[in-house]
Amino acid sequence: MDSLSRYLRIWLASARYSLVRATMFRGDLFIWASVELLWISVNVIMVAVIYSHTRSVAGWSMYEMLLLVGTSMLIQRFLMGFFWSGIFEMGRNVRSGLFDFVLAQPGDPLFMASTRKLELDGLLNAVVAAALVVYSVRKLGLHPGAGAIALYACMIACGVVIHYSALVIAMSLSFWITSSQGVEGSYFTLMEFSRLPREAFGRLTSILFVWVLPVVVVSNAPAREILHGFQPWWALGLLAATGAWLGLAVAVFRSGLRRYTSASS
Amino acid sequence: MTKYGQAFLVGLQSNLVYRWNFAVRSLFWFCHLLVVFILWGAAYAGNPSIGGYSFSQTLTYFVVIFILQFFVGAFNEDYQISEDIRNGLINQFLLKPINYFAYRMSVFAAARVVSGAFGILALLVALPFVRGYLDLPHEGWRLALGIPAMGLTALIQFSLAYCFGMLAFWFLEIQGFVILSMAVETLLGGQIVPLDLLPPAAFNVVRFLPFFYQAYFPAAILTGRQGLDFALQGLAIQAFWAFVLVCLAEAVWRRGLRHHTAAGG
Structure with missing residues (x-):
């Protein structure tokens, strides 16, 4: 319990530092928040244009699809807001030896490396993504109860953990290889699959994007x-994927850390 | 050989050093194509035509759009230019009888030769999977007008990237502006949805913007989505935008230089 509250204090200190930094560069914050907002709009416009010519895509109506896009965006924005900068800098820091700085801090290296920075623009746009989800739910005439909303929130948290784990695994490769270039692009490319309904995938593509990489399930x-209400198999599948991916990420990171030989590596 | 010819050759060599970046980009291209295939395949299920076009025609459009980007797209020229300005490397061009726009254009042309070769390679690999879906028209005028349209598209893309790169004269960090413009260009350039699927009123506004000529226009000529009259009109508008943007690039360069301070020995 003591350890948990200590980590909470460390995280709050990092969050406070990030907020101060964001308010110092207000123009930058405004630009990046606009960037994220514009990308959400691009996805919404794409759905609107496709549905102006068809009533259903893989059995999903327009507002169902917007709910899916909003959910996918919500997970992505939380990842960007809470972890992206820290994990992304990890690759660079391992190469340059600046990772020493993380190792010298009073906490678990993975925690310290991935929670160093909070990106306010990503979190601001999580509100926009959440608004898209609420708008779609209203348009669909659905009235989810408190339990369903709590379960949805837990599933979103699982999705963030899975994405976080995948990113940590990809960035941990920098312990072995000299360049982790292209990781950013590969992450965003994979995210494109998460905006597609499960039913749109054929047998072959399902194996890769539904079962091997959980981008669609998330x-x-x-x-x-x-x-459709609580579906035990989907919930269990998501929970199992979360545990497996987080375990794998921690194992890969620790294995990489053992190879790290400081600034001279 | 002229000095710009030499710059082209040096650009060719330096881009070949980064061949893995282009190879990774080709891999992303496959993933994008797969997303397009899955999404539009699901949209076309039960619909023989969307907006008057068959699934094959729409898939052909996206294949051509993606390949065009390898040949005429400005990927990171804005970033390279901003780095020249920020690091003071631009100072050497001020002391030599060399036009910076022409120099950068030569390097851009070299980069597109290398990335174009990778684009063709990616297409050859994808061909066995997409061949059955490719539906290209056979009128000779399409190639006769499509090639100059591609040339003007390259000029527009490069000039826009050049102008964004020049922002480094005024701002320390330009990545936000670049990604902001990328979102607009991706949508209004027709990389997300074919622009002819937009409502007619929106299409008639978009066709007068420079973004329309960054990808959609040459692809629409080559894939048969627009007729001869539209192509001729479009070519005139495209030439106008290319001229305006080249003039703008020159004006921004001159204004930026007034801001610039060349420090150091």
Whole structure:
């Protein structure tokens, strides 16, 4: 319990520092918040244009699809807001030896490396993504109860953990290879699959994007929970994937850390 | 050989050093194509035509759009220019009888030769999977007008990137502006949805913007989405925008230089 409150204090200190930094560069915050908002709008416009020519995509109506897109965006924005900068800098710091700075801090290296910075623009746009989810739910005439909303929130948290784990694994590669270039692009490319309904995937693509890489399950499971109520198999699948991916991420990170030989590596 | 010819050759060599970056980009291209295939395949299920186009025609459009980007897209020229300004490397060009726009254009052309080769390679790999879906028109005028349209598209893309790079004269960090413009260009350039699927009123506004000529226009000519009259009109508008943007690039360069301080020995 003591350890938990200590980590909470460390995280709050990092969050306070990030907020002060964000308010110092207000123009920058405004630009990046606009960037994220614009990308959400691009996705919404894409859905609107496609549905102006068809009534259903893989059995999903327009507002169901917007709910899926909003859910996927929500997970992505939370990841960007809470972890992106820290994890992304990890690769660079391992190469330059600046990772020593993280190791010298009073806490678990993975925690210290991934929670160093809070990106306010990502969190501001999580509100926009949440608004898209609420708008879609209203348009669908759904009235989820407190339990369903709590379960949806838990599933979103699982999704963030899975994305976080995948990113940590990708960035941990910098302990072995000299360049982790392209990781950012590969992450955003994979995210594109998470905005597609499960039913749109064929047999072959399902194996890769539904079963091997849980990009589809991460967004489809919470969206389905709001649309069709609690579905035990989807919830269990998501929970199992969360545990497996987090375990794998921690193992890969620790294994990489053992190889790290400081600034001279 | 002229000095710009030499710059082209040096650009060719330095871009070949980064061949893995282009290879990674080709891999992302496959993933984007797969997303397009899954999404539009689901949208077309039960719909023989969307906006008057078959699934094959729409898939062909996206294949051509993606390949065009390898040949005429400005990927990171804005970033390279901003780095020249920020690091003071631009000072050497001020002391030599060399036009910075022409120099950068030569390097850009070299980069597109290398990335274009990777684009063709990616297409050859994808061909066995997409060949059955490719539906290209056979009228000769399409190639005759499509090639100059591609050239003007390259000029527009480069000039816009050049102008954004020049922002480094005024701002320390320009990545926010670049990604902001990328979102607009991606949507209004027709990389997310074919622009002819927009409502007619929106299409008639968008066709007068420079973004329309950054990807959609040459792709629409080559894939048969627009007729001869539209192509001729469009080519005139495209030439106008190319001229305006080249003039703007020159004006921004001159104004930026007034702001610039060349420090150091």
